[in-house]
Amino acid sequence: MKDKNKMLDYKKYTFAYFPGNSLFHKLNPISKIIFLILLTIITFIIKSLLLLTLLLFIIILLTFFSGISLKNFLRKTRFIILILIFSVLLNIFFNAITSDQDTVLFYLFNLDFLPIRRLAVYYALRALLIVLTLYSSTFIFSNTTSAKDFVYSLMKLRIPYKYCFSFMVGIKYIPSIEQEAKTISLAQRARGFGLEKANSIKKAYRLISERLMSTLVSILRKGHTTSISMENRCFGLYKKRTNITEIKYKLLDIVFICFCIFWFVLIILYVFKILPIPQFPSLYQIYLNLF
Amino acid sequence: MFFQIPSLKTALSVENFSFIYGQDKKQKPCVSNIDFQLREGETLILAGPSGSGKSTLSYAMNGIIPWRQKGLVKGDVKIYGKSFWDYSFSDLSKMVGLVKQNPIEQLVTFTVRDEIAFGLENLNCSKQEIEAKIEEISKLMGLNNILDRSVEQLSGGQKQLTILSSFLVMNPKILILDEPIAFLDQQSESLLLDRLKSLNKSKEFSLTLIIIEHRLSRVIDSADKLVILDETGKIALKGEVTDILHNHFDELKSCNVRVPWLIDIFDAYRKITKNEIVIENSMNFQKFFNLISKFDENNLKILQNIIENKEIQTKELQKYQELEKRIEINETYVKSLKSKKFNGNEQDFNDEISNENNIILETKDLSFSYPNSGVQALKGLSIKIQKGDFIGLIGPNGSGKTTLLYLLANLYKQTSGEIFYQNKRLDDTDPYNYAKKVGFIFQNPENMIFKSTIKDEILYAPRNFGIYKELREEYVKKLIDLVGNEDPLKNPYNLSWGQKRRLNLSSIFIYSPEIILLDEPFIGQDQKTIDSLIETLYIENKRGKTIIISSHDYHLLLKYTKRIIELSKDGTLQNYDTKSNYFIKHSNLGPITLLNEINNKLNEVGI
Numbered sequence: 011m012k013d014k015n016k017m018l019d020y021k022k023y024t025f026a027y028f029p030g031n032s033l034f035h036k037l038n039p040i041s042k043i044i045f046l047i048l049l050t051i052i053t054f055i056i057k058s059l060l061l062l063t064l065l066l067f068i069i070i071l072l073t074f075f076s077g078i079s080l081k082n083f084l085r086k087t088r089f090i091i092l093i094l095i096f097s098v099l100l101n102i103f104f105n106a107i108t109s110d111q112d113t114v115l116f117y118l119f120n121l122d123f124l125p126i127r128r129l130a131v132y133y134a135l136r137a138l139l140i141v142l143t144l145y146s147s148t149f150i151f152s153n154t155t156s157a158k159d160f161v162y163s164l165m166k167l168r169i170p171y172k173y174c175f176s177f178m179v180g181i182k183y184i185p186s187i188e189q190e191a192k193t194i195s196l197a198q199r200a201r202g203f204g205l206e207k208a209n210s211i212k213k214a215y216r217l218i219s220e221r222l223m224s225t226l227v228s229i230l231r232k233g234h235t236t237s238i239s240m241e242n243r244c245f246g247l248y249k250k251r252t253n254i255t256e257i258k259y260k261l262l263d264i265v266f267i268c269f270c271i272f273w274f275v276l277i278i279l280y281v282f283k284i285l286p287i288p289q290f291p292s293l294y295q296i297y298l299n300l301f
Numbered sequence: 302m303f304f305q306i307p308s309l310k311t312a313l314s315v316e317n318f319s320f321i322y323g324q325d326k327k328q329k330p331c332v333s334n335i336d337f338q339l340r341e342g343e344t345l346i347l348a349g350p351s352g353s354g355k356s357t358l359s360y361a362m363n364g365i366i367p368w369r370q371k372g373l374v375k376g377d378v379k380i381y382g383k384s385f386w387d388y389s390f391s392d393l394s395k396m397v398g399l400v401k402q403n404p405i406e407q408l409v410t411f412t413v414r415d416e417i418a419f420g421l422e423n424l425n426c427s428k429q430e431i432e433a434k435i436e437e438i439s440k441l442m443g444l445n446n447i448l449d450r451s452v453e454q455l456s457g458g459q460k461q462l463t464i465l466s467s468f469l470v471m472n473p474k475i476l477i478l479d480e481p482i483a484f485l486d487q488q489s490e491s492l493l494l495d496r497l498k499s500l501n502k503s504k505e506f507s508l509t510l511i512i513i514e515h516r517l518s519r520v521i522d523s524a525d526k527l528v529i530l531d532e533t534g535k536i537a538l539k540g541e542v543t544d545i546l547h548n549h550f551d552e553l554k555s556c557n558v559r560v561p562w563l564i565d566i567f568d569a570y571r572k573i574t575k576n577e578i579v580i581e582n583s584m585n586f587q588k589f590f591n592l593i594s595k596f597d598e599n600n601l602k603i604l605q606n607i608i609e610n611k612e613i614q615t616k617e618l619q620k621y622q623e624l625e626k627r628i629e630i631n632e633t634y635v636k637s638l639k640s641k642k643f644n645g646n647e648q649d650f651n652d653e654i655s656n657e658n659n660i661i662l663e664t665k666d667l668s669f670s671y672p673n674s675g676v677q678a679l680k681g682l683s684i685k686i687q688k689g690d691f692i693g694l695i696g697p698n699g700s701g702k703t704t705l706l707y708l709l710a711n712l713y714k715q716t717s718g719e720i721f722y723q724n725k726r727l728d729d730t731d732p733y734n735y736a737k738k739v740g741f742i743f744q745n746p747e748n749m750i751f752k753s754t755i756k757d758e759i760l761y762a763p764r765n766f767g768i769y770k771e772l773r774e775e776y777v778k779k780l781i782d783l784v785g786n787e788d789p790l791k792n793p794y795n796l797s798w799g800q801k802r803r804l805n806l807s808s809i810f811i812y813s814p815e816i817i818l819l820d821e822p823f824i825g826q827d828q829k830t831i832d833s834l835i836e837t838l839y840i841e842n843k844r845g846k847t848i849i850i851s852s853h854d855y856h857l858l859l860k861y862t863k864r865i866i867e868l869s870k871d872g873t874l875q876n877y878d879t880k881s882n883y884f885i886k887h888s889n890l891g892p893i894t895l896l897n898e899i900n901n902k903l904n905e906v907g908i
Binding site: 156157158175178179182186190193194196197198199200201202203205220223224227228231232235236238239240241242243244245246247248250251252253254255 | 363365369390391394395398399401403405406407408409410411412414415418419420421422423424425426427428431432464467468471707710712732733736737739740741743745747748749750751752761762765766794808809
């Protein structure tokens, strides 16, 4: 039973709560949601790659500031970095081949059919920076916010409590469903299936379909019991319900939100060139200056 | 001495109630013509085989039927004199609470406090009111010190108590507990049952309790009434507990429920001596000793005979005679069994454990930690298991029973230490070949069902092992028959819970493994399935298979197994001994204790 009943294990799951006492842990989840929303808007508005890089750098610094170790961060980021590198290469080559209007920076390996074009590189790098920034900020949010606080803050945001509880029960079930799926795969192995690696598509399909069917049946049964148990305790009887757990706003939250809004406005003003501050040079200009 | 006048209010009245799932009138009713009454404050035990409609009946009492479950209803269920048709679903939910078997599936929040508050929050009570009620109920249930603890950190018993409290706090009139101790270990079980007893005594609640449980021995001491359903969903036996124990004990025993064995012994004694001794439903060792302290030498000898013959020998022999008729066992073998005394073959066994050639599995300093959490489930376990042994694996939740079985089945890899199969390191054995030697039964029967017909399911392993063509048709047919009288093309998911368990057995017997490992196979199974399961295993053991079975139901294990492995809470080996030695070490257990006590008494009178 030791491994059956645990909460989402932060060492195992990328977006699981990491207990701690940092500034981000102390903040109200709603403040963090506001931070996330403002950050998302900003990342899509910023055109300058250098500014985006600076923003990403700040977010990664905040990650460490929120008590998450570099090792932990890198371990959970390496998979997405691999996918991103792959997507950057695809973006560069496909955009470069399809858009022949754009300036060619250089030809890869001096081959005429492998042009590297200016906008292709720009979009590929911008997509990379946006995804990494949003990933890292979501990482901070999920690693510093317990599921309980998150669900109760959703209720505070007036999202109907039935949806919030569905989410909560879902989160609570992840380890138990995972355990069940694992047991089912052991049951397959115990009777001789899956001992050798799936070496044909048919075998792989069988392996997954059998496992899925059995897991699904088990989830449905558990779900049925849970719903009966909730309904028996009058869940969903009234439109509103009392919540004894209350997510409170502290001074820290107000200061944090003001700080976020201040920087949000400042960056907007800067990006739209309202503030008389010199703009970041574009990477293209830097590239041209090199030659 | 003054006695309190019992309440005369009828809390629950089930009147000629029948229910059919779906809209087809021709279909067989799930429960039919159920009729019984329960007064306020009484405790009822509802028992019966799986599929007899116990859960359906509990749904009818708390409003899921007729308000949430579609079907055809006949008769009526009245709560405090008012028909369930006259209540809304929410009113019935408030009045009748239903606690199910598995606490993990019922906990929906994160802390004990939130869980207890859950119902009251849904009822829109004020925060002050909720806090006051939480305090009151948590004190009563002994949860007041762990209110802010995460529900994941609780023991099984505490989890079940939390669920129970979350219903009690809503102040229900009737509380239904559907096999509340099925998933609990010994310690948690006692915790829950003790609290239930104190709750029963607490007059401020005047709570009417309905406990669905086939192991009567666990719950009968606090019960007033008993209703037992049969396989067709009709009442097989009903009445006051004391009346049934005195006047209808044989009928009770024929109902496939587990009767308290102390009472069983006294019933036999009463029949032989025609002595009108009073049997209480709360018979325990202390009461037993008090009672026999007045016995003379003759009566003590009769009792001794009953325990020796009836409880141990005769029953086993009777069982073999029955099995002999049904299954081909070598006749001479049965004869040799009959000639042996109770501990006879066990004693042979005991000697053989030193014989190195007979060791089938051996662990040396075996440890296992879970890779992510780092929690150590097993620590330095060194045991030798001999061929043909029948071992019961016991220990509290989290003591590593399942882990040990997984390691022995080569489904997990140990963190340190070694496992040897027939003196060869398991790591050097081909996993594919080793899998053929081991049959594993998982806790949930559905976790090991992968195919859409019974026949395919049974042939699943032979097809994987490539031995499909070697199988004789009659052998496959015999194993299909073990499931029950079912069409081989039927979908296994449509079988009853007990049949699914038997299908699991068939699907491993088909490749005739040498070692059979079973992880909590009795959970959720009725007494009949448990009996047939243990009988089948018994025969397989006599055919030379090595069986290791983990269970919380240690009374059952102590009765049937030859040896006991007991793991402690921290995953170390606490005990590994023959059953009789285990009895002697734990002198509060089993018939041996009674025999010792009787022998002492006989010694006192100079025999």
